[in-house]
Amino acid sequence: MRKEHLIFVCSVVFTLLFYNESVGLNLSLFGFVLLALMYYFFRKQFIDKSYKILTFTSVLSCFAFAWYGDFVSFVAVFLSILFLQFNINEPKLKLILALPIVFINSVASIVRIFQFSEWLPARKTENFFIKKLIAYFLIPGLFISLFCIIYSFGSDSFSGLFFKYTLDINLPQAISMVVLGFYFSFSFWNFWVPEIIVENNSKLEDDFTDKTSSEQVPTFSLLDLDVNFERKSGEITLLLLNVLLIIFIGMYNYEQFFQETITTTLSAATHERVNAVVFSIIMAVGVVLFYFKGGFNFDVKAKQLKILTKIWILLNGLLILSTIIKNAEYVLNFGLTYKRLGVFAFLILALIGLYFTFLKIYNKKTNAYLFNRMFWCFYGTVLLCSFVNWGAIITNYNISVNRGVEPMFLSELNYNDDARRDFFLKNKLDGQYNEISREEEIEEMQSESFLSKALYYEFISKK
Secondary structure (H helix, E strand, O other), X not given: OOHHHHHHHHHHHHHHXXXXXXXXXXXXXXXXXXXXXXXXXXXXHHHOHHHHHHHHHHHHHHHHHHHHOOXXXXXXXXXXXXXXXHHHHOOOOOHHHHHHHHHHHHHHHHHHOOOHHHHOOOOOOOOHHHHHHHHHHHHHHHHHHHHHHHHHOOOHHHHHHHHOOOOOOXXXXXXXXXXXXXXXXXXXXXXXXXXXHHHOHHHHOOOOOHHHHOOOOOOOOOOOHHHOHHXXXXXXXXXXXXXXXXXXXHHHHHHHHOOOOOHHHHHHHHHHHHHHHHHHHHHHHHHHHHHOOHHHHHOOOOHHHHHHHHHHHHHHHHHHHHHHHHHHHHHHHHOOOHXXXXXXXXXXXXXXXXXXXXXXHHOOOOHHHHHHHHHHHHHHHHHHHHHOOHHHHHXXXXXXXXOOOOHHHHXXXXXXXXXXXXXXXXXXXXXXXXXXXHHHHHHHHHOOOHHHOOHHHHOOOOO
């Protein structure tokens, strides 16, 4: 099947699934259709490990959206299927380029659709099948239609056979779905990669070329590489940064674990400290990337610089661990929230980032190596967030430790309805706070048509 056939088939499927429906189970079904088509027509490429991983995550993401139907699972489906399609069509390009290429295509497709010669190949009518289609169906059908119209003017009964029926079709919406489905299908199956991206793909490789490893170019032209000014600048900078970070860690931990904080200001103080750590880690990685680029990774005279950098990474790791401990203490005292889980997620990603930063220096990798690895980590985080019912975890944990069980807070959490109902019933809070609107939302979701449903609500009993 050619690309133009895939575009038209997917356009029809999209229209049938989304016409007169809201986004729900239909998106997961459409995702499965795309996966099935990709596997059937490109199955020879699915032998590679990366294709199997992306296929597996795509299937899980489709199930996650079918169950929850929320924004996070939507992002997971979008990224998974997009990355798989990108990997099939452009296996030599780095996956991190998929997002900018999608953005470029979302704009370019508006024009490229009308460039018919580029995606609709010219066909000769010598094809025997085309001849049969025209001779046996198109021409007879045209004459039959014309004579049916003529005969309908001479007989009301005959006219009633064809023209007394009305179709309940929302024409504007049908046209919108056809246009949207065709636009998406065209962009998906016939995406365009600008030549400049292909030319610069080599800059995103994990390893240096032989030329780069032997070439040392100063960042600033006024620094004379022969007298090692830039190397010495890095040593002085990292030495001072290490001293400064040791002082900061000491004061930071004293304020966190030994200084008394008023309960009413504890939340604000904790968030301020976490924000400081966030910017500190981002800047820390930025400093390492600044000094270890290009041929400087292979500088045999940079032993002291590397030692100071490793100490810098270790100290930042200790800063992250102390913040994790403080956030855990905060959870023990006040319970879980989405934001506190988000802090854990970021801090763990920061630790992973420092680990890859260390490997970048130790194994003499490019800066792109770090970005490529962290891009996969970000994708994995999105998948994890889409698969796990965090609302239920927060609710069950808070109830078990009797922390963070304010009725309004529990009513605002997502997908925790069984635990929330039991808690409200046990504490005689039925019908209070935000529970009524939450139950109305459940009833509304359960009354949706099949293709618009989120399966989670089908397994929640009516109250």
